[in-house]
Amino acid sequence: MLALDDVRVAYGNVEVLRGVSLRVSAGELVCLLGANGAGKSTTAKTISGLLRPRGGRITFLDARIDGLPAHAILRAGIAHCPEGRRIFPEMTVRENLEMGAYIQGRGGATSLESVLERFPILRQRARQLAGTLSSGEQLMLAIARALMSNPKLLLLDEPSLGLSPTMVETTFRLIAEIRQQGVTVLMVEQNAALALRMADRGYVMETGRTVLEGPARELLANEHVRRAYLGG
Numbered sequence: 001m002l003a004l005d006d007v008r009v010a011y012g013n014v015e016v017l018r019g020v021s022l023r024v025s026a027g028e029l030v031c032l033l034g035a036n037g038a039g040k041s042t043t044a045k046t047i048s049g050l051l052r053p054r055g056g057r058i059t060f061l062d063a064r065i066d067g068l069p070a071h072a073i074l075r076a077g078i079a080h081c082p083e084g085r086r087i088f089p090e091m092t093v094r095e096n097l098e099m100g101a102y103i104q105g106r107g108g109a110t111s112l113e114s115v116l117e118r119f120p121i122l123r124q125r126a127r128q129l130a131g132t133l134s135s136g137e138q139l140m141l142a143i144a145r146a147l148m149s150n151p152k153l154l155l156l157d158e159p160s161l162g163l164s165p166t167m168v169e170t171t172f173r174l175i176a177e178i179r180q181q182g183v184t185v186l187m188v189e190q191n192a193a194l195a196l197r198m199a200d201r202g203y204v205m206e207t208g209r210t211v212l213e214g215p216a217r218e219l220l221a222n223e224h225v226r227r228a229y230l231g232g
């Protein structure tokens with residue numbers, strides 16, 4: 001479904017992605033692991049068109065998407081739930097969701113109803129200002145907003161960041177559900193143990209490169225992964 005081949009991205013003259021290659025098949029949940037600054041968020045932003053690669057290629061459903069503007073990539077079926085949620089704090093929950101449909105220019109009422117069905121908490125809080133939601137609720141909103149575009153592929157950047165252990169569990173259950181409903185997921189996670197337990201496959205990034213890949217089970221048992229990301 002999605003393929004990155006030797007993707008290179010620079011901020012100014014500093015090359016931060018120096019050869020990222022990965023594949024995500026339809027229906028898979030793939031996680032992208034790596035230390036702080038490895039380039040995980042940059043990879044997600046490049047896939048969703050917020051950054052433009054200086055080299056390599058990205059294809060989605062057999063069409064080349066690198067170089068397309070972000071709205072065209074969204075319309076093609078890739079939604080990005082960014083690091084730190086990025087909800088609109090001064091808008092209500094409902095308005096935030098409507099922005100998710102508006103930006104990609106279709107969906108509308110049907111999506112809103114089906115999304116509210118999946119997130120009863122958001123229905124209860126539809127008129128509340130998004131900035132006053134708890135961090136767990138803000139995450140729900142960010143995921144729900146991304147789903148408003150009815151994506152085929154959902155990019156999740158650090159969904160568990162800043163959540164309590166119970167909320168982390170709820171979040172991961174939710175991601176599993178979304179995936180069961182047919183949405184393919186590429187997830188960036190610092191919490192490698194948790195991510196690998198639910199993923200099909202994973203990639204490890206180090207200083208701007210994908211250096212290791214494999215089935216989640218193999219990565220969990222991999223000596224290097226254990227030492228570097230699973231605390232021994």
Ligand SMILES: Nc1ncnc2c1ncn2[C@@H]1O[C@H](COP(=O)(O)OP(=O)(O)OP(=O)(O)O)[C@@H](O)[C@H]1O
Nearest residue numbers: 011016034035036037038039040041042043083190
């Ligand atoms: N706008 C920017 N301008 C310049 N350098 C940047 C910019 N954004 C990120 N970088 C640099 O690019 C590198 C990769 O950053 P990125 O955010 O992709 O890492 P990450 O793997 O997501 O890290 P984290 O786990 O901390 O979120 C880092 O060295 C970072 O400082």
Ligand SMILES: [Mg+2]
Nearest residue numbers: 040041042083
């Ligand atoms: Mg990041």
